[in-house]
Amino acid sequence: MWIWMLAKKKTNYEGERLKTSGIELYFIINPVAQNEGSGRVWKKMERVLASKNISYQSFFTEYKGHAKELSEEILAKTDKDTLIAAVGGDGTLHEVMNGAAGYPHAIIACIPAGSGNDYVRGIQRTKNCRDALSLIMQPENYIKEIDIGILETNAADAAFINSVGIGIDAEITYDVNHSAWKILFNFFKIGKLIYIYFFLKKLFTYKRTDMAAFIDGKEHVFKRVWFIVAANQPYFGGGINISPKSRHDDSLFEVIAVHDIPTIKLLSVFVTVLWGGHLRLKNVDSFTCRHIEIISADPVRIQADGEILGDTKLSAFIAPNKIRVLTRGK
Numbered sequence: 131m132w133i134w135m136l137a138k139k140k141t142n143y144e145g146e147r148l149k150t151s152g153i154e155l156y157f158i159i160n161p162v163a164q165n166e167g168s169g170r171v172w173k174k175m176e177r178v179l180a181s182k183n184i185s186y187q188s189f190f191t192e193y194k195g196h197a198k199e200l201s202e203e204i205l206a207k208t209d210k211d212t213l214i215a216a217v218g219g220d221g222t223l224h225e226v227m228n229g230a231a232g233y234p235h236a237i238i239a240c241i242p243a244g245s246g247n248d249y250v251r252g253i254q255r256t257k258n259c260r261d262a263l264s265l266i267m268q269p270e271n272y273i274k275e276i277d278i279g280i281l282e283t284n285a286a287d288a289a290f291i292n293s294v295g296i297g298i299d300a301e302i303t304y305d306v307n308h309s310a311w312k313i314l315f316n317f318f319k320i321g322k323l324i325y326i327y328f329f330l331k332k333l334f335t336y337k338r339t340d341m342a343a344f345i346d347g348k349e350h351v352f353k354r355v356w357f358i359v360a361a362n363q364p365y366f367g368g369g370i371n372i373s374p375k376s377r378h379d380d381s382l383f384e385v386i387a388v389h390d391i392p393t394i395k396l397l398s399v400f401v402t403v404l405w406g407g408h409l410r411l412k413n414v415d416s417f418t419c420r421h422i423e424i425i426s427a428d429p430v431r432i433q434a435d436g437e438i439l440g441d442t443k444l445s446a447f448i449a450p451n452k453i454r455v456l457t458r459g460k
């Protein structure tokens with residue numbers, strides 16, 4: 131049986147006492163996240179867990195999609211509260227969450243070991259790996275039910291936890307995930323800057339297209355769209371605060387549509403985004419909704435939580451209070 135084993139009460143990093151808990155603990159490690167930097171992160175975490183006498187079970191993923199399967203297998207075997215921590219980036223957390231979403235006894239968390247780590251920044255609200263582990267080792271005070279998105283595209287049905295986007299954001303995600311530069315950026319521990327690098331590259335080659343969006347049933351036609359994102363939390367693209375008003379517990383998506391802006395002016399969107407000023411720019415429209423459908427005139431990729439999940443057409447609705455997570459946020 132895999133339970134917290136607290137043979138002796140010890141102190142954690144913050145000097146607080148660990149509490150006993152009936153929560154079972156699992157780690158699912160993506161060994162290829164952060165161009166294999168996740169392995170080093172996990173080794174450090176293992177040492178801390180051992181020093182605190184914490185009992186857990188860990189699994190390494192062997193292929194794409196494996197983290198979802200592992201989560202489902204773990205949760206199907208028990209009806210006790212079970213905490214599954216993804217060790218990796220947003221893609222690994224996305225898979226764990228997709229495996230866990232149907233199980234009310236699931237609680238998910240993330241040890242950030244990816245390039246972007248937007249989930250940790252916007253929802254879990256921990257500062258670094260050690261902070262995340264300290265939360266995981268003392269979960270009781272930090273469990274919260276949050277909303278997730280349910281997505282259907284031409285290529286996939288999936289749940290998402292951060293955001294879904296169509297347009298240049300997804301094209302950049304695709305390029306980043308297929309780029310050898312990612313290794314270099316991750317080697318110098320500046321993984322999130324790779325999104326900025328590819329944004330600047332893509333800015334002059336991306337072909338804008340018209341899109342129709344049905345936002346809670348009301349049709350909006352946007353011309354020459356850069357991107358439309360439906361967000362459950364503020365951050366995307368490795369730390370860009372695109373949707374500052376998003377909350378993961380308000381049963382709503384915040385939709386941001388950026389359209390009909392010349393190439394150079396798009397740069398001002400990404401400067402003003404630093405203080406949320408982009409929302410006041412002409413042709414940066416924002417909406418709140420529970421359901422959104424988007425159809426693009428030309429094929430354009432779709433990303434959800436940084437995973438490419440189809441192109442051209444998507445439908446997404448918010449599922450309120452659908453999953454339990456650990457968070458330091460309110």
Ligand SMILES: Nc1ncnc2c1ncn2[C@@H]1O[C@H](COP(=O)(O)OP(=O)(O)OP(=O)(O)O)[C@@H](O)[C@H]1O
Nearest residue numbers: 163164191192193218219220221222244245246247
């Ligand atoms: N063993 C594996 N072999 C190959 N791919 C895997 C394996 N395990 C998971 N994956 C895939 O690796 C991809 C990248 O994972 P993840 O997003 O966690 O890391 P990252 O790209 O470094 O971080 P971020 O998304 O935060 O930029 C995901 O698409 C996931 O499905």
